[in-house]
Amino acid sequence: MLTNWYNKAPENFLFSVKAPKEITHIKQFLDCENLISDFYNVCEMGLKEKLACVLFQFPPSYYFTAERLQHIISNLNLEFKNVVEFRHKSWWIPEVWDAFRQNQITFCSVSHPQLPQTIFTDFPLVYIRLHGVPKMFYSSYPLQELLHIRDETHLESGFIYFNNTASEAGILNALELQRIVV
Incomplete structure (x- = not known):
């Protein structure tokens, strides 16, 4: 499917791809290192240079903890342009923003x-x-x-x-x- 998108899109077109809910909502980044790795690989192989960003959107019930923050950072492949979207306001704090900036991760507006x-x-x-x-x-x-x-x-x-x-x-x-x- 991604290869088909790649072939049909104009030369300068870029895609952002949202991670499956299995990773972000169901498993919430727990015990899914292989799923995350496979997801990155499929995106990279299918979209090649047309892959712009990888979006990880978490559910409203996923509130901030320092442990969750470190778990997110340690599971992302920092060779990609990662964007993280939170739906719980507890993540709107300098600790999160500083950690993301240090790791070149984008906090989604x-x-x-x-x-x-x-x-x-x-x-x-x-x-x-x-x-x-x-x-x-x-x-x-x-x-x-x-x-x-x-x-x-x-x-x-x-x-x-x-x-x-x-x-x-x-x-x-x-x-x-x-x-x-x-």
């Missing part, structure tokens, strides 16, 4: 009804996922908010993904952002 609306620009990449606020997956982002995102990020080296796609909002927001950036 996320627009989510229950999370801080921080746009992080001091990690290896700007990586933003817009899920819809106030209604997850449905709410559209007004032009003023898209202009704010554009101005905060300067979109020099990064990715913005719209996940408010349960309606047409994500498509319309993506087109609007493209219009105001180009």
Whole structure:
């Protein structure tokens, strides 16, 4: 499947790939070193130079502990552009940010009804996922908010993904952002 995507995508197209829930939600990085390694290998073999980032999104129940932080860092292959998205606000602390920066891991900026609306620009990449606020997956982002995102990020080296796609909002927001950036 990834090889097919690679062959069909334009030459300069880049993919970000989200890790399977088995790794992040079910096993939560416990006893899945082989799964993680196999996942990286499949992504690299299938997408080659078109692989941009690997996203690891954890569930809302996955709260911060120092042990979990170290476990995440020790299980990531730091040769890849790793992005970690948390859904529990306990991860929004300098200890996490400092550890990620030291290991060249990107802390995902996320627009989510229950999370801080921080746009992080001091990690290896700007990586933003817009899920819809106030209604997850449905709410559209007004032009003023898209202009704010554009101005905060300067979109020099990064990715913005719209996940408010349960309606047409994500498509319309993506087109609007493209219009105001180009």
